[in-house]
Amino acid sequence: MTVGKKTRWIWPVVIGTVVIALAVIALNREPAQLDPNTPEGTVQAYLQAIGDSDFDAAFDLLDPQYYEGCDAADLASNMGRSEPFTAVLDLEGIEELTDEKTFVPVRMQFGTSGPFGSGWTSWESFVVTDYTGSWLIAEEAWPYFGWDCREEGF
Amino acid sequence: MGGGIIGLLILGGITVGVIAAVRRVMKKDGAESQTGDVIPYLLLALAVGTAAFALAELAEAAFPGDAFIFDTTTQVAASLAALVVAGPIAFVLWKRQSRRRVTNTSAAGWIVYLAAIEAVFMTALAIASFGVLNSLLGDGSSASWANVVVFAGVVVFHEFASRQTPPTGEGSDLHRVLGSAIGLVMTSIGTAGVLYWLLDLLYGSLTPTSSNAEPAIWISFLLVGVPIWGVRWWSSWPSEPDISRKTWLVVASVAGLVTAVGTGTSILIMILLYLFSDTDSAATHFAVLPGIVATASVAALVWAHHKGRLGIERNAPVQIYGYTMAAIGLSAAIGGATGLATLAFAPADFINEPDAFVISVATILVVGLLVWGWFWTRAQAVPRELEAGTIPRRLYLVGFGVITGLVAAGALIGTLVVLFQMLIGGEPSDSLVPQASLFIFSGLATWHLLRNNAIDSALVESPDVVTPFDVTLICSHPGTIATAFPKEARLKVIYRADTEGVVTEGMEAAIVEEVGNTSSLVWVEGSGYRIARARG
Numbered sequence: 001m002t003v004g005k006k007t008r009w010i011w012p013v014v015i016g017t018v019v020i021a022l023a024v025i026a027l028n029r030e031p032a033q034l035d036p037n038t039p040e041g042t043v044q045a046y047l048q049a050i051g052d053s054d055f056d057a058a059f060d061l062l063d064p065q066y067y068e069g070c071d072a073a074d075l076a077s078n079m080g081r082s083e084p085f086t087a088v089l090d091l092e093g094i095e096e097l098t099d100e101k102t103f104v105p106v107r108m109q110f111g112t113s114g115p116f117g118s119g120w121t122s123w124e125s126f127v128v129t130d131y132t133g134s135w136l137i138a139e140e141a142w143p144y145f146g147w148d149c150r151e152e153g154f
Numbered sequence: 155m156g157g158g159i160i161g162l163l164i165l166g167g168i169t170v171g172v173i174a175a176v177r178r179v180m181k182k183d184g185a186e187s188q189t190g191d192v193i194p195y196l197l198l199a200l201a202v203g204t205a206a207f208a209l210a211e212l213a214e215a216a217f218p219g220d221a222f223i224f225d226t227t228t229q230v231a232a233s234l235a236a237l238v239v240a241g242p243i244a245f246v247l248w249k250r251q252s253r254r255r256v257t258n259t260s261a262a263g264w265i266v267y268l269a270a271i272e273a274v275f276m277t278a279l280a281i282a283s284f285g286v287l288n289s290l291l292g293d294g295s296s297a298s299w300a301n302v303v304v305f306a307g308v309v310v311f312h313e314f315a316s317r318q319t320p321p322t323g324e325g326s327d328l329h330r331v332l333g334s335a336i337g338l339v340m341t342s343i344g345t346a347g348v349l350y351w352l353l354d355l356l357y358g359s360l361t362p363t364s365s366n367a368e369p370a371i372w373i374s375f376l377l378v379g380v381p382i383w384g385v386r387w388w389s390s391w392p393s394e395p396d397i398s399r400k401t402w403l404v405v406a407s408v409a410g411l412v413t414a415v416g417t418g419t420s421i422l423i424m425i426l427l428y429l430f431s432d433t434d435s436a437a438t439h440f441a442v443l444p445g446i447v448a449t450a451s452v453a454a455l456v457w458a459h460h461k462g463r464l465g466i467e468r469n470a471p472v473q474i475y476g477y478t479m480a481a482i483g484l485s486a487a488i489g490g491a492t493g494l495a496t497l498a499f500a501p502a503d504f505i506n507e508p509d510a511f512v513i514s515v516a517t518i519l520v521v522g523l524l525v526w527g528w529f530w531t532r533a534q535a536v537p538r539e540l541e542a543g544t545i546p547r548r549l550y551l552v553g554f555g556v557i558t559g560l561v562a563a564g565a566l567i568g569t570l571v572v573l574f575q576m577l578i579g580g581e582p583s584d585s586l587v588p589q590a591s592l593f594i595f596s597g598l599a600t601w602h603l604l605r606n607n608a609i610d611s612a613l614v615e616s617p618d619v620v621t622p623f624d625v626t627l628i629c630s631h632p633g634t635i636a637t638a639f640p641k642e643a644r645l646k647v648i649y650r651a652d653t654e655g656v657v658t659e660g661m662e663a664a665i666v667e668e669v670g671n672t673s674s675l676v677w678v679e680g681s682g683y684r685i686a687r688a689r690g
Contacts, residue, residue: 012241012245015209015241019209019212019234019237019241022209022212022213022215022216023212023216023230023233023234025216025217026212026215026216026226026229026230027226027227027230029215029216029218029224029226031218031221031222031223031224032222034222040222044222044223047222047223048223051223051225084225084227084228085223085225086218086221086223086224086225087221087222087223087224088219088220088221088222089220089222091220
């Protein structure tokens with residue numbers, strides 16, 4: 001193989017190596033686990049459970065008073081065949097509304113981005129309430145299924 | 155582990171297969187392209203775009219920033235699939251076009267390709283960089299820096315390639331012009347924002363109102379825009395402006411001036427409203443002033459910079475700039491006049507807050523007329539015979555005349571609908587006065603434009619076409635009359651036997667005029683001449 005032919009293949013080999021390295025890193029990366037005894041940790045656990053299609057675990061993190069009349073099956077049926085999503089916590093936007101209530105904003109990216117992807121972004125907000133030591137998601141929250149089952153109605 | 159190796163083998167096999175297939179197809183197409191290689195370059199742009207965005211997606215999956223929930227499997231799968239197909243195609247096509255470019259730098263495809271890459275990836279780089287900076291400096295949501303690295307890599311790679319084999323010929327500035335536009339837009343937004351922030355601080359110190367504007371987002375715009383604009387616009391240009399740079403100078407000059415005049419007009423309206431109508435306190439009324447002044451200032455700077463480079467010599471770009479501004483001014487005047495007429499003749503309750511309305515539309519009318527008058531007067535100052543046949547003037551008079559004519563026709567239809575409704579017993583509609591006013595003023599504008607076009611046309615029309623004709627001249631001596639006739643004349647001289655019928659110098663012009671390029675018989679005698687029209 002001549003020098004010219006060798007240099008010709010340097011860039012494809014470098015790019016190929018980078019691609020494989022990125023794929024390996026991406027597939028082995030885990031999100032940082034927040035403390036589940038905090039408002040943002042509660043939101044993370046809730047979204048992670050939905051992402052894993054563990055709707056029982058997700059429903060357990062919802063305010064039972066607000067969602068009286070609903071169950072995990074209602075949550076699951078409203079999710080349907082949802083696109084995989086990425087969620088980014090808006091740290092600057094977290095706000096303590098009262099001693100018991102905290103506002104947690106999250107940016108959610110669905111599907112794949114880029115010009116050939118079919119992704120979209122939405123900004124969701126969660127109001128997390130302290131119930132004697134354990135935090136639960138109160139009020140209407142993504143994926144907004146309470147209208148379908150709550151005893152008090154929407 | 156075993157699954158991973160099989161996956162890699164599959165990826166490698168597909169990659170090698172795609173490379174072999176693309177090479178085989180390209181070898182058959184070895185001849186020099188007659189269309190400037192546009193199609194191979196467009197395919198290359200598509201392949202590079204797909205591969206680069208897939209790489210960015212993969213990089214974002216590997217380094218997801220502050221994401222606290224993510225599922226990378228879909229991202230990785232989609233990215234690898236796109237890379238395995240688009241990557242080899244991009245590689246083979248790039249190699250092929252690099253070889254061909256050495257001998258043909260003026261290929262239109264290279265110019266189009268660089269422009270497409272600049273438009274897509276410089277925009278992507280600017281947006282990604284802005285996101286990262288804004289999340290670092292301000293309260294913007296966090297963004298992944300991985301995209302910045304990938305898009306910057308694509309831009310830098312193509313920058314080096316374009317320096318190695320610079321595009322030449324008409325349109326070769328196109329990619330730099332597009333980059334300049336992206337940089338200028340971001341720089342202008344950032345500058346206006348920072349200026350707004352400073353003016354708002356000043357306004358807040360003088361009055362009890364303040365919007366608590368934050369500078370971080372505007373500084374992010376500046377930090378992204380200034381380097382792009384600097385590299386693309388301020389580094390030396392290899393040649394005289396080509397059509398793309400001239401077009402950009404016109405676009406930026408018009409956009410800058412329209413924004414400056416528009417915002418200046420809104421300031422004037424705001425002042426007049428404060429003086430002549432019931433408004434809130436001065437502090438509240440003028441609370442938006444910092445934003446408007448900042449926008450007007452930056453727009454004026456953009457206009458001054460680009461108009462200065464456009465020059466003052468009345469060439470085609472300057473004419474396009476002038477006639478575009480005249481059209482915009484005339485449009486504003488039509489709108490203002492229609493508004494005023496509506497206020498004057500429509501029912502009293504048709505317009506809420508008539509004081510504010512009259513001040514606004516009257517100001518728009520005056521400013522529109524001033525803008526139109528300024529640019530139309532400058533066009534009129536040029537000798538008409540020089541200006542009349544130019545394409546920008548024709549486009550303005552005919553093209554804009556057709557537009558105003560269509561508006562007038564639409565308004566006339568609207569007016570007649572209302573009138574017919576009233577005639578057959580319907581309720582009179584409030585839209586009658588605005589429709590009729592719009593018809594009158596846009597009709598007047600159409601008449602003005604098309605009338606000027608008719609005058610221009612008469613001035614530049616080619617002289618009457620003269621068809622060949624026969625002249626039989628019976629004389630003693632024809633003198634030099636043959637040179638006085640047009641070349642289409644076929645002159646036949648029959649000599650008289652005497653010396654009575656000589657064509658004198660004073661007689662020549664009169665005979666030629668009286669013949670009038672028609673076949674004639676001319677009899678010259680001592681007392682003068684007689685002309686008879688020839689038959690047939």
